[in-house]
Amino acid sequence: MAIAPPRQRIGRLERQALTGVLVREVVNFSSYWRSATFSSTVEPTIYLLAFGFGFGALVSKVGGYDYVEFVGTGTVATAVLFSSAFAAMFGTFVKYQFQHTYDAILAAPVDTEELVSAEALWMASRAGVYGCVPMLVAIGFGLDPAWGMLTVPLIAWVSGFGWACFGIMVAGFAKSIENFSYVVSAVLTPLFLVAGTFFPLDTLPGWAQFLGNVNPLHHCVELVRHAAFGWEGWTDLARVGALVAFGLAMWRLAIHAMTRKLID
Amino acid sequence: MTDLAIRIRGAVKRYGPITAVDGLDLDVPEGTCVGLLGPNGAGKSTTMRLLTAQSIADEGEIEVLGFRLPEESKAARAQCGVTPQLDNLDVTLTVEQNLLVFSHLYRIPRADRRAAIERALVMAKLEDRRDSRVDKLSGGMRRRLLIARSLVHRPRLVLLDEPTVGLDPQVRQELWALIDALRSEGTTILMSTHYIEEAQRLADTVLILSHGKAVAAGSPAQLVRDHAGSEVLEVYGPPARLAEVETEAGAEGLRTRRTGTSISILGVESGNGFALGGERRPANLEDVFVLLTGEEIA
Numbered sequence: 338m339a340i341a342p343p344r345q346r347i348g349r350l351e352r353q354a355l356t357g358v359l360v361r362e363v364v365n366f367s368s369y370w371r372s373a374t375f376s377s378t379v380e381p382t383i384y385l386l387a388f389g390f391g392f393g394a395l396v397s398k399v400g401g402y403d404y405v406e407f408v409g410t411g412t413v414a415t416a417v418l419f420s421s422a423f424a425a426m427f428g429t430f431v432k433y434q435f436q437h438t439y440d441a442i443l444a445a446p447v448d449t450e451e452l453v454s455a456e457a458l459w460m461a462s463r464a465g466v467y468g469c470v471p472m473l474v475a476i477g478f479g480l481d482p483a484w485g486m487l488t489v490p491l492i493a494w495v496s497g498f499g500w501a502c503f504g505i506m507v508a509g510f511a512k513s514i515e516n517f518s519y520v521v522s523a524v525l526t527p528l529f530l531v532a533g534t535f536f537p538l539d540t541l542p543g544w545a546q547f548l549g550n551v552n553p554l555h556h557c558v559e560l561v562r563h564a565a566f567g568w569e570g571w572t573d574l575a576r577v578g579a580l581v582a583f584g585l586a587m588w589r590l591a592i593h594a595m596t597r598k599l600i601d
Numbered sequence: 602m603t604d605l606a607i608r609i610r611g612a613v614k615r616y617g618p619i620t621a622v623d624g625l626d627l628d629v630p631e632g633t634c635v636g637l638l639g640p641n642g643a644g645k646s647t648t649m650r651l652l653t654a655q656s657i658a659d660e661g662e663i664e665v666l667g668f669r670l671p672e673e674s675k676a677a678r679a680q681c682g683v684t685p686q687l688d689n690l691d692v693t694l695t696v697e698q699n700l701l702v703f704s705h706l707y708r709i710p711r712a713d714r715r716a717a718i719e720r721a722l723v724m725a726k727l728e729d730r731r732d733s734r735v736d737k738l739s740g741g742m743r744r745r746l747l748i749a750r751s752l753v754h755r756p757r758l759v760l761l762d763e764p765t766v767g768l769d770p771q772v773r774q775e776l777w778a779l780i781d782a783l784r785s786e787g788t789t790i791l792m793s794t795h796y797i798e799e800a801q802r803l804a805d806t807v808l809i810l811s812h813g814k815a816v817a818a819g820s821p822a823q824l825v826r827d828h829a830g831s832e833v834l835e836v837y838g839p840p841a842r843l844a845e846v847e848t849e850a851g852a853e854g855l856r857t858r859r860t861g862t863s864i865s866i867l868g869v870e871s872g873n874g875f876a877l878g879g880e881r882r883p884a885n886l887e888d889v890f891v892l893l894t895g896e897e898i899a
């Protein structure tokens with residue numbers, strides 16, 4: 338005869354489970370925040386300096402903006418991508434494959450869905466903060482502050498959530514860490530280049546413009562730019578919708594991929 | 602009738618062409634320590650994964666602390682502590698930070714958290730090392746922390762997967778003392794091991810696994826009595842001589858097993874006058890283990 342336990346509610350996405358995973362990330366962050374902050378700050382600054390001043394010397398205005406301002410707002414999306422997608426791909430794989438962290442977490446009252454969601458929330462929050470850095474650097478180089486810029490952390494957060502889930506999904510499907518090369522070369526690099534970060538998309542051929550419009554990174558770039566220079570009404574709302582849809586789709590796919598990987 | 606902390610009936614788990622667990626039945630009564638003893642690949646670790654629903658059984662029924670798996674696994678896991686075979690501590694964190702993280706994962710209320718962490722530190726004898734980073738600890742300290750981490754929420758059931766694998770004898774003894782203390786407090790323990798001595802010392806009941814099936818179960822003493830008799834004659838010699846001894850004993854109707862350097866002839870207490878020079882010794886669990894799980898390495 339088995340013990341009759343007091344029935345407790347077994348919920349999905351329980352706050353306590355999410356908190357547990359987040360606490361682990363926050364406590365860990367206290368041991369590596371310096372390096373993370375360094376790379377997240379220095380990288381976009383270098384892009385800004387290299388393109389803004391190198392290229393900016395040849396073209397002073399792009400799409401009606403000073404080139405430094407154009408790149409300064411555009412590289413917010415770059416910072417978001419680097420601090421979410423890349424961190425998620427490598428971090429997830431290392432925690433799964435080498436540190437066996439997820440085995441320990443899933444032995445506790447945490448399900449894969451909660452684990453993936455909490456990890457994505459954490460990386461989205463980091464992206465929300467680090468995403469603002471290039472814009473702050475650009476302000477230092479003469480970009481005029483605007484009230485709309487207060488929405489940039491939120492834009493970066495929503496984008497970062499989608500890209501974090503994308504990275505977790507890639508790590509979930511990858512057989513080895515070498516597989517990441519395909520994703521970086523064939524997916525992330527092209528999307529990074531045709532996002533409208535360094536040059537506007539409207540001079541590109543039709544197919545590349547189409548590619549840009551299905552690129553979530555492009556919507557992030559445009560929203561940040563409009564936050565700094567002025568909103569475009571319904572178009573921007575549609576872009577927010579696209580980012581939210583991207584985030585939700587990637588979230589479910591990431592959970593699916595990690596469940597396959599972690600539960601056999 | 603005792604309540605069962607774990608009840609498995611006919612569990613089957615296949616990985617492609619390999620059947621890791623093949624119709625396993627397992628009962629772990631509350632308040633006892635059950636040892637899963639078996640060679641590598643016998644299905645011990647898969648059984649452990651089934652109990653936390655990190656593996657889902659293809660067939661059979663599994664109940665843990667009265668919760669049906671896999672549906673109610675989360676509720677069961679909240680009251681279980683799991684010590685994995687592979688060290689998965691966060692190595693860049695301190696001892697205390699590792700415990701803090703798990704006090705959150707195991708949902709200890711804020712008011713009790715401090716006390717729970719202190720208790721775990723005492724249990725692991727790491728009060729003095731609370732601020733040391735885990736990668737600065739010795740292997741034995743890390744394993745003590747790994748066990749203490751799984752006890753931070755005072756679980757009713759503890760799953761220990763090869764708790765002392767790869768450690769030197771002194772450290773193993775330390776861990777046995779820790780596990781024994783847990784047992785005397787009345788915590789239910791399921792422990793997998795391939796160390797005979799560990800099972801003999803700690804387990805009330807031992808289940809011998811081979812190829813995913815339970816081939817024998819009982820208290821260590823009872824298993825020895827039932828399967829290996831009371832006395833064993835150990836005959837040493839060159840390989841050719843050992844082969845002869847094996848044949849002779851077989852002709853007398855006695856069971857033998859190879860130890861690598863000798864032939865052990867079992868059940869010599871029956872007094873059939875089997876006259877061979879050798880050393881007499883009491884039968885032990887290792888004799889049973891090798892008899893039941895085979896001499897050849899799979």
